[in-house]
Amino acid sequence: MCGIVGYIGKQKASAIILEGLKRLEYRGYDSAGLAVQQNGRFGLVKKVGRVDNLIAQAAKARLTGTTGIGHTRWATHGGVTDANAHPHLSSDGKFALIHNGVIENYVSIKKFLLTKGYTFQSETDTEVLCNLIAYHYAKETEEEGTSRFLTSVRKTLHHAEGTYGIATMCTDCPAEIVAARKGSPLILGVGDNEYLLASDVSALISRTQNVVYLKDREIVHITARNFSISTLDQEDVAPVIDTVTWRVEDSDLGSSAHFMEKEIFEQPAALENTMRGRFSEDQSTANFGGLNLPPFEFRQIDRIHFCACGSAWHACLVTEHLIERFARMPVEVDYSSEFRYRNSPLPASTLFFIISQSGETIDSLAALREAKRKGYKVLTMVNVVGSTIAREADGGVYQHVGPEIGVASTKAFTSQLLLGAMLALYFARMRDMSYSDGVEYVQALKMAPELVRKVLEQAPHIREIARRYAHYKDFLFLGRLSLFPVALEGALKLKEISYIHAEGYPAAEMKHGPIALISEQCPSVFFAPAGEMFSKLVSSMQEIKARRGRIIAIVTEGCELPPGLADELILIPPCHEAVLPIVATVPVQLLSYYIAVELCRDVDKPRNLAKSVTVE
Ligand code: AGP
Numbered sequence: 079m080c081g082i083v084g085y086i087g088k089q090k091a092s093a094i095i096l097e098g099l100k101r102l103e104y105r106g107y108d109s110a111g112l113a114v115q116q117n118g119r120f121g122l123v124k125k126v127g128r129v130d131n132l133i134a135q136a137a138k139a140r141l142t143g144t145t146g147i148g149h150t151r152w153a154t155h156g157g158v159t160d161a162n163a164h165p166h167l168s169s170d171g172k173f174a175l176i177h178n179g180v181i182e183n184y185v186s187i188k189k190f191l192l193t194k195g196y197t198f199q200s201e202t203d204t205e206v207l208c209n210l211i212a213y214h215y216a217k218e219t220e221e222e223g224t225s226r227f228l229t230s231v232r233k234t235l236h237h238a239e240g241t242y243g244i245a246t247m248c249t250d251c252p253a254e255i256v257a258a259r260k261g262s263p264l265i266l267g268v269g270d271n272e273y274l275l276a277s278d279v280s281a282l283i284s285r286t287q288n289v290v291y292l293k294d295r296e297i298v299h300i301t302a303r304n305f306s307i308s309t310l311d312q313e314d315v316a317p318v319i320d321t322v323t324w325r326v327e328d329s330d331l332g333s334s335a336h337f338m339e340k341e342i343f344e345q346p347a348a349l350e351n352t353m354r355g356r357f358s359e360d361q362s363t364a365n366f367g368g369l370n371l372p373p374f375e376f377r378q379i380d381r382i383h384f385c386a387c388g389s390a391w392h393a394c395l396v397t398e399h400l401i402e403r404f405a406r407m408p409v410e411v412d413y414s415s416e417f418r419y420r421n422s423p424l425p426a427s428t429l430f431f432i433i434s435q436s437g438e439t440i441d442s443l444a445a446l447r448e449a450k451r452k453g454y455k456v457l458t459m460v461n462v463v464g465s466t467i468a469r470e471a472d473g474g475v476y477q478h479v480g481p482e483i484g485v486a487s488t489k490a491f492t493s494q495l496l497l498g499a500m501l502a503l504y505f506a507r508m509r510d511m512s513y514s515d516g517v518e519y520v521q522a523l524k525m526a527p528e529l530v531r532k533v534l535e536q537a538p539h540i541r542e543i544a545r546r547y548a549h550y551k552d553f554l555f556l557g558r559l560s561l562f563p564v565a566l567e568g569a570l571k572l573k574e575i576s577y578i579h580a581e582g583y584p585a586a587e588m589k590h591g592p593i594a595l596i597s598e599q600c601p602s603v604f605f606a607p608a609g610e611m612f613s614k615l616v617s618s619m620q621e622i623k624a625r626r627g628r629i630i631a632i633v634t635e636g637c638e639l640p641p642g643l644a645d646e647l648i649l650i651p652p653c654h655e656a657v658l659p660i661v662a663t664v665p666v667q668l669l670s671y672y673i674a675v676e677l678c679r680d681v682d683k684p685r686n687l688a689k690s691v692t693v694e
Contacts, residue, residue, distance in 0.1 A: 087272025091146030106688030114143035156201030370473030397498030437465020522654030544672030568666030
C-alpha cells in the first residue's frame with residue numbers, strides 16, 4: 079500500500095522524509111517521490127523503483143526546504159511510471175499532493191476540470207484531486223480568520239468519493255501542510271518544534287513518540303508553530319496525543335538477513351509478550367483488559383462470527399476449531415471481503431470478531447462497519463496500536479508483538495493463534511471448562527515460547543530441505559482439523575514470497591481430486607502430529623507415495639512413520655492441542671523463507687504485495 083510522510087520544522091525536510099519513506103518500504107510500492115517548499119516553488123523528485131533510487135536523485139536536486147511531503151506509491155490508477163509517481167502538482171504549480179487510497183469519481187471530476195482549462199501529466203486519480211484543490215483555491219477569497227488553503231482542501235474533499243489519506247502543500251503558504259483521511263490511515267507526529275505526518279508510526283518514531291491518530295473525515299492544518307484538527311463539516315476536534323510504545327530499533331533489521339527471518343526468530347519473545355499479564359490470578363483462565371465483554375453479557379452470546387483476510391483468516395479458522403472444541407460454541411468464519419456484501423442472516427446473539435495485524439485492511443474495516451451497522455458487538459484482535467480497526471471496535475485485544483515489517487506475516491500470525499487459543503480458554507471457562515482443566519490449559523499455553531524455540535533449532539535442517547526442494551514448481555500442503563488452516567498458511571507463505579504455486583487442503587480431501595496432481599514433480603508438505611488421526615494421516619501419505627509423490631513430513635517426536643514413507647522428516651515436540659497449530663506453523667515459515675532465499679526472491683517486499691491492503 080502507499081506510504082505517506084510529511085515534515086514541518088527547522089531541519090532539512092528531504093533527509094527526514096527520505097528516512098521515513100525507507101521505513102515505509104515494507105508496505106509495498108513501485109515508485110516514490112518527494113516535494114519540498116523552496117523559494118516560492120516546489121523542489122520535486124519522483125522516480126519509479128526503490129527509495130534508494132530516489133535518494134540518489136534527491137541528492138542531486140539540492141532540496142533545502144524545511145517543509146515537505148513524500149510518498150511511496152502502490153499503483154492503483156495508472157501504470158508504474160515516473161509521471162504517475164507522487165507527489166503530483168496542480169497544473170498552475172501552486173499545489174503538491176500525495177495520496178493513499180482511491181478516488182472513485184475522479185473521471186467525472188477530471189472531465190469538469192478539463193473544461194476549466196486544467197491540464198494533466200499523469201493517469202492518476204491523485205492528480206485530479208490536486209487540480210480540484212487548485213480550482214477551489216482560485217475561486218476562494220481570503221477571509222479574516224480562515225485559511226483559504228484549508229477551505230479549498232475541505233471543499234475538494236466534499237466532492238471526492240472514495241478513500242484517501244492525503245497531505246498537500248501550497249506555494250502561497252510555504253510553512254503549512256494540510257492533511258486529511260477517509261479510509262486510509264494517517265498519523266500526526268508531535269515533535270519538538272516540529273510536526274510529522276505518516277501512514278504508520280514506523281516512519282516517525284525515530285523523531286517522536288507523541289502521536290495523534292487522525293480519524294476518518296478529519297483534516298489537520300499544520301503550521302511551523304502548531305496544528306489544528308477539524309472535521310469535513312468544520313467542527314473543531316480536540317486532539318488526543320497518544321504515546322507510542324514501540325521503539326525505533328523494533329523496526330531495524332539488526333543482524334538478520336531479512337525482516338522475515340528476524341520476525342520468525344522473534345516468535346518466542348513475541349509469544350511471551352502476547353501472553354504477558356493476561357492470565358487470571360488463579361492461573362485458570364485468560365484475562366483481557368480491553369475486551370469489554372463482562373460475563374453476564376457473554377452469557378447472552380451463543381455464537382461467534384470471525385472476519386479477516388489472508389493469514390489472519392487462517393488464524394480465525396484455527397480459533398474456530400479451538401473455541402468449538404473447548405468452549406462448545408458454534409463459530410463461523412468469513413473472508414471480510416465476502417462478508418461485507420453477503421448480507422448473511424445472523425441471530426442477534428452473535429458476537430463478531432475481526433482479526434487484523436495492521437488494523438487497516440480495508441475489507442476487514444468494512445466488515446467491522448457492516449456488523450456494527452447491524453447492531454452487533456464487534457471485538458478485534460489487532461497488532462498496530464491506535465489503528466482504525468482497533469479504534470472503531472467495541473473492544474479488543476492488542477497482540478503486542480511490535481512492528482511486523484516483512485510483508486509475509488509470521489510472528490503476528492502465531493501471536494493470533496495464541497490469542498485465539500486464549501480466547502477459547504476465556505470463553506470455555508465462562509461456560510463448562512473446569513478449574514483444573516483451565517489450569518492445565520494455561521500451563522500448556524505458557525510452554526508455547528519454549529516449544530517454538532525447540533523447533534527453531536531445526537532451522538539448519540529445514541534450510542537443507544529447502545535447498546533440495548526450491549526448484550519444484552508446485553506444492554501441496556496437507557493437514558487435518560486445526561492443522562488444515564496451518565496447511566493453508568504454509569501454502570500462502572510459499573506462494574507469496576517464492577512465487578511458487580502451492581495449495582493447502584484437508585489431508586483426506588486428496589482423494590476427491592487433488593491427488594490427480596501428485597507426481598514426482600509435485601511434492602507434498604504433510605502435517606502428521608501425534609493423536610487420534612495419526613494412522614489416517616499415514617494412510618493418506620501412503621496414497622501419495624503410491625503415486626511417486628515426494629513427502630516432506632512434519633511429525634511429532636516419538637511418532638514412527640513406516641520406513642521410506644517420508645522423503646524428508648521435520649520433528650516437532652509433543653504439545654497440547656491448543657498449542658499444536660503454533661508449533662506446527664514454524665517449520666513451514668522456515669521452509670518457505672529458505673526456499674525464497676534460495677531463489678533470490680525479494681523476501682521482505684515480494685512483487686505485487688503490500689503489507690496492509692488499504693484499497694479494495
Ligand atoms: C500474510 O502473509 C499476508 N501478508 C496477508 O495475507 C495478510 O495476512 C492479509 O493482508 C491481512 O492483513 P491484516 O492482518 O493486516 O488485516
